[in-house]
Amino acid sequence: MARAKKENERFQIKPVRNKKSTTFLVTGYKKDTTRVREKFKLKDDAIEFRAQLQREEEAGEHHYNLERTTLSAEQLRDAENAIHLAKGNSLSxxxxxxxxxEKRIDHKHGLSLDAAISFTESHYRHEIEELSIMMARQRFLDNQRGIEQSTHKHYANMTKLLIKDDPNKPVHRFSVADIQRVLSPYKNANTHMTYRRGLSIFFNWSVRMHHCLENPCLRLGKAPRVTTNIVILSLEETERLLKAATLxxxxxxxxxxAILVFAGLRPSELQELEPKNIKSDRIRVTGGKLRRKLKRSVPLSPVLQEWLKAYPFKGQPDAWVYKMRKLKTATQATHWVSDILRHTSISFQLERDQDEGKVAFNNGTSSQMINQHYRDTIDDGKEVASFWDLTPAKISTVKLPEDIKQQDFKEWPTDAQLKKLVWQKPLSRLSLDLGVSDSAIRKRCKQHGIELPKNGHWQREFQRAKAKA
Known part of the structure; x- marks a missing residue:
């Protein structure tokens, strides 16, 4: 028997039967004359919906929709708070x-999101300029003005290592692991330290230019200790060097x-040395590592004074590297490094003076460096005395080995002797006697102002001799 209809029931539930199933229709009108027609498969759902409509009509306001849920009351309260905090954004x-x-940070850096945010807050600077390593390298090299060409070339070769893997990698993305990988091929301690210092210079510049937050080289492990001994020339090798230089x-x-051997200047200091800086008793050094710093004076030893008197200094010669390569061959030295002449000079100075402080001061270095590298390098006291007695007169008696007597180191006759020889026989025959080319003889005579026979001279002499016969 159907429930009797009440007068205040605005909404009714009507069953709607069809061939397959029965649905329940909730129908009626709201106070604002809005018609309601909703179908439900279950009668319970239709009853709940009608009750909700009635409560809304009675209260005059909308509270919430009734929905089935598997959440507990506590979870519902938590969800309600989360929706409130989301401020209109989708909670899901x-x-x-x-x-x-969280997943990205953990996969890439092994950090939590909170740790990553904390790091960003402490290190991030809004003015940082993201720049690829290739562009940063070019700016760095363009910024290096007023330095030696060799130093600039070293910076270019060193920073080239950073762009091998990925030239588009941002500078601030380089880590300690990246620097370790770049330096790993260099097992030699000196080479390792050279490249490590160069990379540190580049990243210090990048920090100042706001291309990265920190210098990763500063967090590298302890550098390998340099244990190799310095390389110096022996007394015999020094004699051959000076003899070859005179020829x-x-x-x-x-x-x-002579300045490098007996005064111990650095190659970079010699490059900037001017004749006016050489006084009667000292050399005033202004270049090299002391650029923009205090100058220093290097005393002239008696043997160096004799060399400079015989061969006045007019500046570093052109094609220095090529000529030094020639002299290196003449010394027949087993080992040769860029500062071998400075190392030789300091070693003999220390054995002569027996005062590391004085030697360090004269050579622009520290006592610690002198004690670490130059102490007890030479054991023979007679060898030390002979070194400081290598005057031009003593070197004139030195003979170069036959296997290195090339045209560059040929011992020429005196000017008076050569003047007679060029008028005694044709240059083609004289060149065989002297072991040089006729072009070398012509060049020698031109440099020393020796007059040569005119063209056709020896043909006329031959005709005269033939006529007399």
């Missing part, structure tokens, strides 16, 4: 975004080589 979207960030290109290299 916010949760999915947060979980994605090479009319002695153009003698003054520079």
């Amino acid at each position: 979207r916010l949760v999915a975004h947060y979980l994605t960030l 090479l290109h009319n002695g153009i290299m003698v003054a520079s080589v």
